[in-house]
Amino acid sequence: MEYLFLDGSHFKYHAHAAAEPVLAAWGIDTDGKPVFVGLDVAASESGDAWEGFLTGLGERGLACPLLVISDGAPGLIGAVERTMGAALRQRCLIHRAGNLLAKIPRHAAAEVKADYWAIFDLPDNIEPGLDAVKLAQNRIDAFAKRWRDCYPGAVRCLLDDRGSLTVYLRFPRAHWPRVRHSNFIERTVGETRRRVKVIGRLPGEHSCLKLVWAVLDRASAGWRGFTMTPAGLRLLADLRRTLHDPPTELPQRNPETHTETSVTPTQPVKTTA
Template sequence: MEELDKRISEIVRSTVKEFMESLLKGEIQAFIEQNNRQRNGYYERDIGTRYGKIDDLRVPRDRDNEFQTALFDRYQRNVGIDGLVVSMYSKGISTRKMAEILEELFHNKYSKSTISRITDITVPEIQKWLTRPLEKRYIAIFMDAMFFSLRRDTVQKECVIFAMGIRESGNYEILGFYMNPVENHIAYRNVLMGLHERGVEEPLLFIADGLPGIEEEIKQLYPRADFQLWTVHASRNFESHVRVQERNDIDSGLKSVFLSRSREEALDQFNMLKDKWSLKYPKPVYNMEKNLSILLKYYEYPGSIRRSKHSTNLIERMNKEIRRRIKIIDSLPTEESAMKIIYLRVAEINERWSLRTLR
């Protein structure tokens, strides 16, 4: 046990060292750019952290020897900033606010540009994650878009499309996220092509909104895959076209349709809903009936995986968590800053989901 503890401590110290050296690289780069200086290699030093002493930490320097990291003073022996900057960024704290917090903590000014440069250490990691190989076969792939405010000269709403998969093992996984100024079938085509290029060959089912052209895009690349509409989105759309006082009654009827034990029972429940509401609300009833075969596609699959296929709970919770992070910042200054926040949150969620399987 003593040997195991020692080995774990070594691994943690190695990780902290790598992280601190990444922060130092971000700092020196910002310093060089802001002060028109030139780099002059590194020197090595030891420093204590809460995880133990780190040997041979590579600290960058400039030719005039003026660069001083805000992580620690020149002769300081211990430091406690491990993970602070990236952790704050992942929680949606703006670079301006982080600069204020770090100045308060360390009495040494971190500018907005320095914070931005430090968080740039995630950029190569994002690209590596977005292009990582995927499995050949997935039980289902969910696709959904979230909108946020982004500055491109002016501030406008733009979308990020998430793709979430269920592996054959039953584990959930966020496969990727894709930035696009608008949500249309071409944006989803790019998502599908990205998944295909990364190794996805045999998805059984795609779940997405009824955006014009999206089913055709799926069939073009995956002709054998089934397509299903989000049932929760269809229910909300139906309910948005009825009077407020009748929504609870209609919502109960829709749940009876989509939570039925069989397709036959679901059709019976829909016919009851239709008989009750078609005279009062003919258009939403007609639209749902027109799409009913695509909405009930999940009944062609085993009962053990039906609930996950018609429910949006997981992906909607994910959207809610990411939106909460972004909401703290009025509008994101660049697409890259949006990607950094989204990636850091997605990485956390994926780690949690790696332990979750179909029930």
């Protein structure tokens, strides 16, 4: 699995109880095909709930992806870091835009929103990689400098966990528009939620899962896959080697102490006479 999208949506399915979350996972495999990965109910979106959900996916054969895309829920982020520590994490830019704009007065919202999205709309000649990440991070600094005095709360919102906003720029450029947010799955589940409001409450967990699964399964059949070009596949393979198969350290004897130290394979290995 190259990309894994995670989201939680709330439904009422217990009598005399508040809406409870349904946790969903959807991915893009190495061939670029969309895969509906898993669905489950939970009492909350706590770290324990998400960790149990992700652990269950792993037990059923899900390998650690290259990139996990989600909103910024603390429980979800913590669970991803504990169960998929080798994966990179992209924070949904649409969720972050909503968080930021909630702190902006209506008369300034359009200008601030345009400035926010301009951070991530890089020129066509920018190649994916750490240079692209650096450029976007510099733009975040420029945004903060411009708006800090007027809207300090919005700037603090942007700077919080800022590194996770630009991770997608390390991946193939053709994938950028679709891996920088998790909104598509939220829109699909949101439509289900609107339909459920008509009946007020689902009769139980089983019926809730059955309905949401049917909607997502049907919707996923119409989701477009990702184009995997030779250059894109090479980039993904390089990222996988870097993240999941880092170079091992080689022992080296220190000529002064006659003890072994470690060096990476890219460093010259000195030998004693």
